[in-house]
Amino acid sequence: MDFPTQFNTYVTRAEQGIDTCLPAASTRPGRLHEAMRYSMQAGGKRLRPVLLLAAADLRGNPLHDPLPAAAAVECVHTYSLIHDDLPCMDNDDMRRGRPTAHRQYDEATALLAGDALLTHAFLLLSTRYSSDSELSRELVRELASAAGSEQLIGGQMEDLLAGKNAGATGAQLEYIHLNKTAAMIRASLVMGGLCGGFLDGGEMGTLRGLGRELGLAFQIVDDILDSTADSATLGKTAGKDARNGKTTYVSLYGLDEARVHAARHTQAALDALAKLPGDTTFLRELTSMMLDRKK
Secondary structure, X not given: OOHHHHHHHHHHHHHHHHHHHOOOOOXXXXXXXXXXXXXXXXXXXXXXXXXXXXXXXXXXXOOOOOHHHHHHHHHHHHHHHHHHHOOOOOOOOEEOOEEOHHHHOOHHHHHHHHHHHHHHHHHHHHHOOOOOHHHHHHHHHHHHHHHOOOOHHHHHHHHHHHHOOOOOOHHHHHHHHHHHHHHHHHHHHHHHHHHHOOOOHHHXXXXXXXXXXXXXXXXXXXHHHHHHOOHHHHOOOOOHHHHOOOOOHHHHHXXXXXXXXXXXXXXXXXXXXXXXXXXXXXXXXXXXXXXXXXX
């Protein structure tokens, strides 16, 4: 397998899915739909839709088209970034190498664009998979759970609280990472497995475990990069966590120990992959690459 080619193929498919699954920028009200596309089509790693597409392909051609599900996952992820960047949250000026939505437009437009992307995700899952009601229900349940008050949004709340707590613990930090980051990565893999249609209950459980470990490793590397890389490389403001006194793996454990944590969770992800059926070559390469990424 040529990993870069396969990765770019998945990214291209994800971009096509995003373009076809979003309302046109000219749809009334144009400013809202333009802002939705501005944030969604700003590039980025596209990790979550790529993971979904790769999981769907584990045993060959998937039973169900995974592109609407991949677009739905990216809608929820992008909405969370738009809201995370708002002045009331992280108050950031740059995302994916360009001005954040509230800087490009205004705060109210950014807020509504995020709201619209969140709800559009569930419109996609309920309409594009309507011919298989059980699949549609499972996809909606998986994404709603990952994006809800006990996972993604709950993790964001705990993250805000930890920023004001000088005594935040490792257990609190793990809770934040498990929910703010790993939950959506886990959901992406599981939703891909559902679209693939060939995995049994135990294998789906293994996908969940893979998502947990991969999500933790990904966020720890993010913490490391925030303290070591520059803004131009990251495409977002570097060093902001430290300036804001935010609790991260680096601030809590130090740079070297944070790298040890990232490597341990990466190995656990690779161990989970070894239990999955089908061709896991791409997912193994992606997991290993994420540990050494530069942005």
